[in-house]
Amino acid sequence: MSDSSAPFVPPHCPRSDCRFHGSILGWRWTRHGSFVRQASPHRVPRFRCGYCGHTFSAQTFSTTYWLRRPDVLVATAFRLLACSGYRQIAREARCAATTVQRHAARLGRHALLYLHQHRPQTAVAEPLVVDGFESFAHSQYHPLYLNLVVGAISHYCYAFTHTELRRKGRMSSAQKRRRAQLERAYGRPDPRGIEMGTATALRLAAPAPQPLTVRSDEHTDYPRALRRLRGHAIRHECTPSREARTAGNPLFPVNRLDLLLRHNSANHKRETIAFSKRHQSVVERAAWLILWQNRSKPFSERHGGGTPAMRLGLAERPIPIPELLRQRLFPDRVALPAEWVRYYHGQVVTRRLRNERRHRLKLAA
Numbered sequence: 001m002s003d004s005s006a007p008f009v010p011p012h013c014p015r016s017d018c019r020f021h022g023s024i025l026g027w028r029w030t031r032h033g034s035f036v037r038q039a040s041p042h043r044v045p046r047f048r049c050g051y052c053g054h055t056f057s058a059q060t061f062s063t064t065y066w067l068r069r070p071d072v073l074v075a076t077a078f079r080l081l082a083c084s085g086y087r088q089i090a091r092e093a094r095c096a097a098t099t100v101q102r103h104a105a106r107l108g109r110h111a112l113l114y115l116h117q118h119r120p121q122t123a124v125a126e127p128l129v130v131d132g133f134e135s136f137a138h139s140q141y142h143p144l145y146l147n148l149v150v151g152a153i154s155h156y157c158y159a160f161t162h163t164e165l166r167r168k169g170r171m172s173s174a175q176k177r178r179r180a181q182l183e184r185a186y187g188r189p190d191p192r193g194i195e196m197g198t199a200t201a202l203r204l205a206a207p208a209p210q211p212l213t214v215r216s217d218e219h220t221d222y223p224r225a226l227r228r229l230r231g232h233a234i235r236h237e238c239t240p241s242r243e244a245r246t247a248g249n250p251l252f253p254v255n256r257l258d259l260l261l262r263h264n265s266a267n268h269k270r271e272t273i274a275f276s277k278r279h280q281s282v283v284e285r286a287a288w289l290i291l292w293q294n295r296s297k298p299f300s301e302r303h304g305g306g307t308p309a310m311r312l313g314l315a316e317r318p319i320p321i322p323e324l325l326r327q328r329l330f331p332d333r334v335a336l337p338a339e340w341v342r343y344y345h346g347q348v349v350t351r352r353l354r355n356e357r358r359h360r361l362k363l364a365a
């Protein structure tokens with residue numbers, strides 16, 4: 001583990017099938033030697049669970065468990081927020097681009113667990129601003145929305161969901177034929193995708209029925225999405241999207257997150273080859289960026305002003321990136337909501353790809 005000043009104490013049994021995985025009341029463990037590895041820290045203590053008998057090490061509780069190159073994880077975490085593509089990160093870290101791709105996926109899964117474990121536990125006490133961040137993955141025939149829910153005062157991003165869209169806008173007749181051909185071969189995205197995705201995102205942000213003020217643009221899917229939230233007394237405030245996108249615009253909190261996604265993530269830069277090739281990786285990289293903006297990034301990098309989590313009273317200081325990544329989180333201890341379980345297990349499908357890699361749990365991983 002990275003903090004070597006205090007001896008490591010295992011927080012719980014890492015095996016998800018052990019009764020001391022969730023609760024540690026009455027748990028006993030014993031020391032079980034140590035092992036030596038090439039990466040620092042070189043000597044890692046081992047332990048044995050007094051109940052299930054399985055052995056594990058201090059490294060089992062690190063986000064870099066089972067990594068041959070643990071240094072690449074933090075480097076990737078920084079570089080993904082600095083507009084680098086996988087190959088550019090790999091060149092600097094002297095590893096394969098596929099290694100960086102796997103680390104980016106691990107960062108995304110960790111971010112989903114972190115966001116949910118440390119989510120606000122009380123009723124939402126500020127208006128929520130919703131919007132769809134539009135991008136694409138694989139090719140421009142496969143656009144998508146990230147449905148974002150952001151606090152109007154704190155700028156905390158409470159939730160996001162992914163929606164596949166049908167290509168629209170101006171197209172040549174050849175492009176229209178190509179779209180028709182692809183839709184015959186691979187099917188069409190659900191025309192109610194934005195409605196469903198926005199309703200799911202709002203349900204993630206405010207699971208218990210409560211009074212809510214929701215701000216959005218005049219997209220016709222939003223009133224339908226809000227009608228799906230039974231039990232919430234909702235006041236809907238619309239702002240025309242042609243209004244200037246200044247700090248005075250009621251949608252500024254979500255416009256700002258759109259801008260951060262576009263400004264910091266290479267996969268959303270227009271007119272480059274760094275676009276995501278898979279919808280799943282858009283979700284993973286978005287989760288990591290949102291965790292960073294909620295917990296690490298000061299409101300203004302020039303003037304400070306606290307992170308969104310601090311503005312919401314969830315934290316007393318910005319959490320540096322290495323600290324966000326210090327402790328491994330276990331999915332069986334976090335209990336993600338159903339939509340994010342799909343994201344965690346790599347089940348966001350890219351229609352044109354067969355045999356996509358899924359994340360399968362091994363030993364509670």
Ligand SMILES: [Zn+2]
Pocket residue numbers: 013014015018019020021049050051052053054
């Ligand atoms: Zn055990």
